[in-house]
Amino acid sequence: MADEDDKDSKTEEPTEKKKQDAIEKGQTAFSKELPVLFTLTAITAIIGFASNALTANLKTQLEILLDRAGQYSLATTADTMTVMTRYFEVTMVILAPVLLGLAFAGLAGSFAQNPPRIVFKRIKPELSRISLKKGFERMFGAKGWAEFFKVLAKIAFTGGCVVAFAGGIMPVLAEGPITSSEIFLAQVARILFGLLFTMVLAMAVIAVADLLWTNREWLKDLRMSHKEIRDEHKQAEGDPLMKARMQSVARERARKRMMGAVPNATLVLTNPTHYAIALRYNPPTDPAPVVVAKGQDLIAQRIKEIAAENEVMVHENPPLTRAMYKAVGIDQTIPPEFFEAVAEIIVYLNKKKA
Known part of the structure; x- marks a missing residue:
């Protein structure tokens, strides 16, 4: 009951x-679904x-x-293993790039959502992970049922798309016995590619919907109560490092706003x-004239550079400058x-400029 009240307050x-704390x-x-979409897209592209x-x-x-089969001896088990190893090596040399490409596509689907990071806390053993009660709550709780209905919806939607596409396949397969093998195989390849492409489109819709859903649920789980927000503000305001950073920002x-006003100045x-x-006037x-920017040493030098770039009048007057800088x-x-x-x-400068 206390847990429900706590959730209601957030x-x-x-x-x-x-x-940021949750991400860390x-x-x-x-x-x-996004890694599945990337992998399925890679398979379709390869085919x-x-x-x-x-x-x-x-x-x-x-x-x-x-x-060269006659050159190989199959007299012993070792000979047979040598021949099989050779066939396997030839096959893998050709298929390895494909398998690596599929693995890369799956990883890309994961990295596209979140950059990779090592979080040791996630792999730290916890008794709650092997608790029957916690496992039962995960399976039959609200989230468990939500995942169950998501799987059903995915199967129904993908299956519907495939069935809709498969309507035009049967006539082609029925003509297979009276069609030359080359033409028939080409038609089967085209059908397979079309089927995969249909699945990619269906999976894209599912992945986008699931991505929106997971982000919504993530933000929902991170919701805060008014008290948590107040406590966070108090902690941030009391942190010297945070204060120093805020002051630095x-x-x-x-400084940037001040430098942006120099091109519109009348005099430096x-x-x-x-x-x-x-000064702007x-x-x-x-x-009366208004001070829009002032600075010492490097900042003073930068003010003069910006003034020169924008043809703002610059005048050297040490006593007046020092007195005005302090006042x-x-x-x-x-x-x-x-x-x-x-x-x-x-x-004087206007007359000189004229």
């Missing part, structure tokens, strides 16, 4: 931290585009071995090397005591 969507523990949304070449190559190699965003005052202040919008913050209007000095500089 009505909020999981936070990014909750999702190996608790990820995973659709079993459709490479089966003739593979079959011809295998036939040639086996014919060579059969032509805030500073970086402020410099120290000339240690300080730089970018667009009357009547600005009743005015970003996005603030300069104090009245600086009005006259800044106005004279703007007028």
Whole structure:
């Protein structure tokens, strides 16, 4: 009863931290149908585009071995094993790339959902995994029944698609006895490819539906209560590393926003090397010049570079720059005591520019 009350209280969507913690523990949304779709697609592609070449190559190699059959001795068991090993090696050399391709397709279907990671906790022995009670709950609980109905729906849907496709097969098979073997085999190959292609399309629909379902269930299992969200926020706010990171991100965003305002500045005052202040003055919008960017050393140098790139006027005035740097913050209007000095500089530079 307590478990049901606890589940009922978890009505909020999981936070990014909750999702990341679950992923690190190996608790990820995973659709079993996607690897099957990738493998089936690989099989269809191989049969459709490479089966003739593979079959011809295998036939040639086996014919060579059969032509040399008289050279092999079968007097002992060891001789027989040697001949069988040779036939097996020839076959595997040709089929190995196909088998590796199918294995790669299956892995690709898994990796497409979640990047591979080693989670030792998932392989750690736990008594609950061999508990009859837990096993019974997994088999006959809500999730167990959901998986059961998913399998039934998959079989019904795939079977329906195959039956719909198979309607045109019987006339071809009925004409087999009166058709040349080459034409009949070509028709069978075409039918097989069509059947596989139909199964791929059906499996694609199933895989997409299952992927959406598993992601929905994963998010549902990770839902949080209001108390859990509050506790997480408190923990994040009290973590010095988290605070430092948040402050660092805030500073970086402020710096980028500040640098983005430099191209629209009217004037940049410099120290000339240690300080730089970018001012914007667009009357009547600005009743007085506004500091849109300021910085020391490397930041000051970057402000001057951006100003030069955007043809913003740059003026060297160490005393005024130092005094203004200490007195005015970003996005603030300069104090009245600086009005006259800044106005004279703007007028002087405009005349010089003209």
